[in-house]
Amino acid sequence: MNIMIVTDMEGVAGIVDFPNWCTPGGVYYDKGKRLSTEEVNAAIRGFMDAGAENIYILDGHGPSSLDIELLDPRAYYIRGSIAASVKFMTDWKIDVFAHVGQHAKSRTEYSQLTHTQGTSYFDETINGISIGIPPIFGSGEEAFCKEALELAPNMETVSVKKGLTPGTGDECTASEYAARNTTAIHVNPIKAREMIYAGAKKAATRYLDDPSQFTLPFSELEPPFVKVVKFRKDQQREDWVKTANTIEEIYSKRLIY
Ligand SMILES: [Zn+2]
Incomplete structure (x- = not known):
């Protein structure tokens, strides 16, 4: 079994805010990368102990969420263009996806460091995402776990922190929204790694037992695909609509983050 782990940073236990923890130059950015890398390593150990063969790490945080020198050397590290990476996925024979360090989408209540792409986005929709590879595992904040289970009810999830801010924050500017949802109760990072190891091992064992x-609960939707991005009011931008016949075209210019 070959697994691709898509990583992010905002959903990792112990990560508190954007400027200090998730942004280069922030006083805790290096610590944040270490916390993220150790959660990813816990998932790698769990998957490997359950019998995974190859593990590919897609570093999904804008300025990077990982310290590559600390990353489990058994895993391959990928960074760069989504379109180029997607082309290679067939060669790599990826069977399943997993997610570590994830946060929920923009406008989710009781979610921490909530956003879609960046905090200037109000919402992003697409009429369908052609997903041929199912997710088996996801770890991150609790609201992300709920969101993931709505799409893929049978995947294993591990919640490592819980956001404590009610309301969707629709009235916020982008910078107000970035600062709004920082309050959370965190699982101790050492404990979080134990939970992620156990969850990843269980997910891989279940997959090998019965893929x-x-x-996924929904079938692939038909092209054309229409992506609509709505921005927060302070951005003073019209909705951005893009239509294409393939998902690769929709995301052709997007770098991985
Ligand atoms: Zn991120």
Whole structure:
């Protein structure tokens, strides 16, 4: 079994805010990368102990969420263009996806460091995402776990912190929204790694036992695909609409983050 782990940073236990923890130059950015890398390593250990063969790490945080020198050397590290990476996925024979360090989408209540792409986005929709590879595992904040289970009810999830801010924050500017949802109760990072190891091992064991239990609940939608991005009011931008016949075209210019 070959697994691709898509990583992010805002959903990692112990990460508190954007400027100090998730941004280069922030006083805790290096510590944040270490916390993220150790959660990813815990997932790698769990997957490997359950019998995974190859693990590819797609570093999904804008300025990077990982300290590559601390990353488990058994995993391959990928960074750069989404379109180029997607082309290679067939060669790599990826069977399943997993997510570590994830946060929920923009406008989610009781979610921490909530956003879609960046905090200037109000919402992003697409009429369908052609997903041929099911997710088996996801760790991050609790609201992310709920969001993931709505799409893929059988995947294993591990919640490592819980946001404590009610309301969707629709009235906020981008910078107000970035500062709004920082309050959370965190699982101790050492404990979080133990939970992630156990969850990843269970997910891989279940997949190897019966891959069919991880199929997605919705079928692939037909092209054309229409992506609509709505921005927060202070951005003073019209909705951005893009139509294409493939998902690769929709995301052709997007770098991985
Ligand atoms: Zn991120």
